[in-house]
Amino acid sequence: MLASGILGYTAQTLQSVVDGGAGAVVTKSIGLKPRKGYANPTVVQTDCGLINAMGLPNPGIGTYVNEIREAKSVLDVPLVVSIYGYSEGEYAMVAKKAVGAGADAVELNVSCPHVKETGSEIGQDPESLVKVIEKVKASVVKPVFVKLSPNVTSIADVADAAVKAGADAITAINTVRAIAIDSDTALPILGNRVGGLSGPATKPIAMRCIYDIYERVRVPIIGCGGVANWRDAVEFMLAGASAVQIGTAIATEGPGVFQLVSRGIEEYLGRKGFRNVNEIVGLAHKT
Numbered sequence: 001m002l003a004s005g006i007l008g009y010t011a012q013t014l015q016s017v018v019d020g021g022a023g024a025v026v027t028k029s030i031g032l033k034p035r036k037g038y039a040n041p042t043v044v045q046t047d048c049g050l051i052n053a054m055g056l057p058n059p060g061i062g063t064y065v066n067e068i069r070e071a072k073s074v075l076d077v078p079l080v081v082s083i084y085g086y087s088e089g090e091y092a093m094v095a096k097k098a099v100g101a102g103a104d105a106v107e108l109n110v111s112c113p114h115v116k117e118t119g120s121e122i123g124q125d126p127e128s129l130v131k132v133i134e135k136v137k138a139s140v141v142k143p144v145f146v147k148l149s150p151n152v153t154s155i156a157d158v159a160d161a162a163v164k165a166g167a168d169a170i171t172a173i174n175t176v177r178a179i180a181i182d183s184d185t186a187l188p189i190l191g192n193r194v195g196g197l198s199g200p201a202t203k204p205i206a207m208r209c210i211y212d213i214y215e216r217v218r219v220p221i222i223g224c225g226g227v228a229n230w231r232d233a234v235e236f237m238l239a240g241a242s243a244v245q246i247g248t249a250i251a252t253e254g255p256g257v258f259q260l261v262s263r264g265i266e267e268y269l270g271r272k273g274f275r276n277v278n279e280i281v282g283l284a285h286k287t
């Protein structure tokens with residue numbers, strides 16, 4: 001699956017990812033009202049991944065429903081709309097509009113590490129998290145994925161609370177809080193100063209999160225964070241993921257990365273004598 005925020009704005013960019021072999025796509029996170037996002041620079045490249053603080057720029061759901069309708073008319077894979085809000089009521093309203101326009105599922109961004117009063121501020125507070133999920137579940141009939149932040153003491157506790165509140169699947173993980181400083185200017189590089197790290201450096205962190213969550217809950221886990229090739233995807237599945245999302249690797253490998261990953265998984269299953277992918281989900285937990 002395409003991860004939220006990378007090429008996930010328009011029907012055309014989503015289609016380009018499907019052409020590259022993605023089995024499902026997640027849109028950029030959309031809120032109730034339009035939001036400009038932060039001043040540049042919003043992304044910085046490091047030795048081991050990207051740090052971004054985009055600031056959730058988006059046109060608001062009122063306008064974005066047209067893009068959802070357009071995407072639904074051209075895509076032949078499931079369309080997941082990522083949403084955020086500043087209260088449970090806002091999350092529910094955006095979810096309802098997204099599903100009304102044709103979303104096959106919604107993914108609740110309760111894990112953005114750099115925007116105040118939404119994202120991880122909700123995901124790090126179990127009471128708010130539960131309220132958001134319950135309200136969204138009462139408002140839509142489609143599956144609700146909950147995307148969690150690694151910036152917590154126990155992601156398994158948060159996943160447990162999310163599932164008890166009704167989450168149909170857990171996406172793990174969003175970016176890891178990070179900063180880059182320029183030695184010449186002696187200042188933080190990003191407009192927002194602090195951002196979220198994605199890409200290869202986050203893979204072992206995501207893997208541990210998936211592993212811990214799998215030990216605690218019984219809903220599908222969608223692994224995300226640093227997947228760039230089939231081996232990464234297989235390792236995520238062995239840790240407990242039923243599917244994986246890819247974001248940053250599109251920048252280095254191009255949209256064809258999806259086809260390479262799914263072909264590689266199939267070849268691995270054949271080589272090892274597995275009949276299908278379900279046989280390897282969580283295998284690393286067997287004693």
Ligand SMILES: Cc1cc2nc3c(=O)[nH]c(=O)nc-3n(C[C@H](O)[C@H](O)[C@H](O)COP(=O)(O)O)c2cc1C
Nearest residue numbers: 003004005029109173174198199225226246247248
């Ligand atoms: C430029 C950029 C923008 C992102 N925007 C969003 C977003 O709008 N909503 C969200 O839930 N995650 C967002 N993310 C996080 C990704 O969906 C993903 O969780 C993270 O990048 C880890 O996966 P990766 O290493 O494959 O990129 C963004 C990541 C990047 C690099």
